[in-house]
Amino acid sequence: MNGLSLKETLKKLPKRPIPKVVIFDRDGVLYDTMQCHHDSWAAIYLKHYQVTLNPDEIFLEEGRPNDETIDRVSEKYGIPIPPQAEKEEMVVEKEAIFTTYDTDHLFSDTILMLDTVIATGQVPMIATGGYYEGIKEKLLNELEGRIDLAHMVTRVDYKKGKPNPEPYLRAMEIAGVEAKEAVVVENAPLGVRSAVEAGALVFAINTGVLSDQILYDEGAVWVFDSHQELIEAWSLIMAQWK
Numbered sequence: 586m587n588g589l590s591l592k593e594t595l596k597k598l599p600k601r602p603i604p605k606v607v608i609f610d611r612d613g614v615l616y617d618t619m620q621c622h623h624d625s626w627a628a629i630y631l632k633h634y635q636v637t638l639n640p641d642e643i644f645l646e647e648g649r650p651n652d653e654t655i656d657r658v659s660e661k662y663g664i665p666i667p668p669q670a671e672k673e674e675m676v677v678e679k680e681a682i683f684t685t686y687d688t689d690h691l692f693s694d695t696i697l698m699l700d701t702v703i704a705t706g707q708v709p710m711i712a713t714g715g716y717y718e719g720i721k722e723k724l725l726n727e728l729e730g731r732i733d734l735a736h737m738v739t740r741v742d743y744k745k746g747k748p749n750p751e752p753y754l755r756a757m758e759i760a761g762v763e764a765k766e767a768v769v770v771e772n773a774p775l776g777v778r779s780a781v782e783a784g785a786l787v788f789a790i791n792t793g794v795l796s797d798q799i800l801y802d803e804g805a806v807w808v809f810d811s812h813q814e815l816i817e818a819w820s821l822i823m824a825q826w827k
Contacts, residue, residue: 591818591821594807595818595821595822595825597806598806598807598822598825598826599786599806600826601765601786601826602765602766602826603706603823603826603827604707604766604767604768604786604826605707605708605760605762605766605767606707606708606709606710606736606756606757606760606762606766606767606768607702607707607708607709607710607767607768607769607770608709608710608711608712608753608756608757608767608768608769608770608780608785609699609709609710609711609712609732609769609770610648610711610712610713610769610770610771610772610773610776611711611713611715611724612647612713612715612772613647613772613773613790613792613793614692614770614771614772614790614792615691615692615695615711615728616689616690616691616692616695617690617691617692617792618688618689619643619644619647619772619792619793620793621683621686621687621688622643622647622683623638623640623642623643623644624682624686625679625680625682625683625686626638626642626643626654626658626679627642627643628679628682629675629678629679629682630658630662630664633675634662634664636662636664638658638662640794641793641794641795642658642661643658644773644793644794644795645774645775645795645799646658646775647772647773647774647775647776647793648714648746648747648748648773648775648776648779649714649746649747649748649775650714650740650746651672651676651679652669652672653746655667655672655675655676689727691727691728692792692812693812694811694812694813694816695728695812696728696729696731697812697816698812698815698816699728699731699732700731701816701819701820702819703731705819705820705823707768708736708760709731709732709736710732710736710737710738710756710759710760711724711732711736711737711738711739711756712738712752712753712755712756712769713737713738713739713740713752714739714740714746714747714752715739715740716739716740716741720739721734721737721739722734724737725737735759736756736759736760738752738755738756738759742755743755747773747775747776747778747779748775748776748778748779748782749779749782750779750780750782750783750784751779752779753767753769753779753780753783753785754783757783757785763784764783764784764785765784767783767784767785767786768785768786768787768788769783769785769786769787769788770787770788770789770790770815771787771788771789771790771800771805772789772790772791772792772793772800773793774795774799774800774802774803775803777789777800777803777804777805778803778804780804781803781804786806787804787805787806788805788806788807788808788809788815789805789807789808789809790808790809790810790811790812790814790815791808791809791810792811
């Protein structure tokens, strides 16, 4: 939270039309996966380069395509950027490590959060940098049909990943809405930046290890400490915009 009371925070919200869609990031918002992503990349860098990543490293880079993540992290730690073939091998190895963790489970309040949004008349969507064969069908099943296939945007649906605004612009295009009619729920600084540059209003849920201020600095208008906080505030936020 921002240190203000709920009433004070509501008053400070920008005036917007009632949103037609709410676009959710996947990792770190719907699914509790980010620590496992970090640990998987950390294992790769320790094995190949004997480098220990900072605890917040992958959280700061979350949302970037894998190639760009490797470039950024390698450069930061003084490692020569690997050739493309080596990058591809690193990604395959990282994903293999990732699958050994207890991953891909929803946060306990994910379904309730989606139901809360649906109850106030918004269409929920997903815009994620992830992709693998069958991901949309898996999301449809695990989210119990709350988000339909037509409202899912994955890495193959756009060219430039976060922090470029294209993922969220593509989601708005698919939904047929203007930016002022969209709200985004993110957890990552680069995801917040992407959504802000797309023109959306952004709420963040801080489910990771970063400070709230980093998310505010990227343009989030409200940083929640938990899904439950967002759920409790949601109907009041919608009433504020009527």
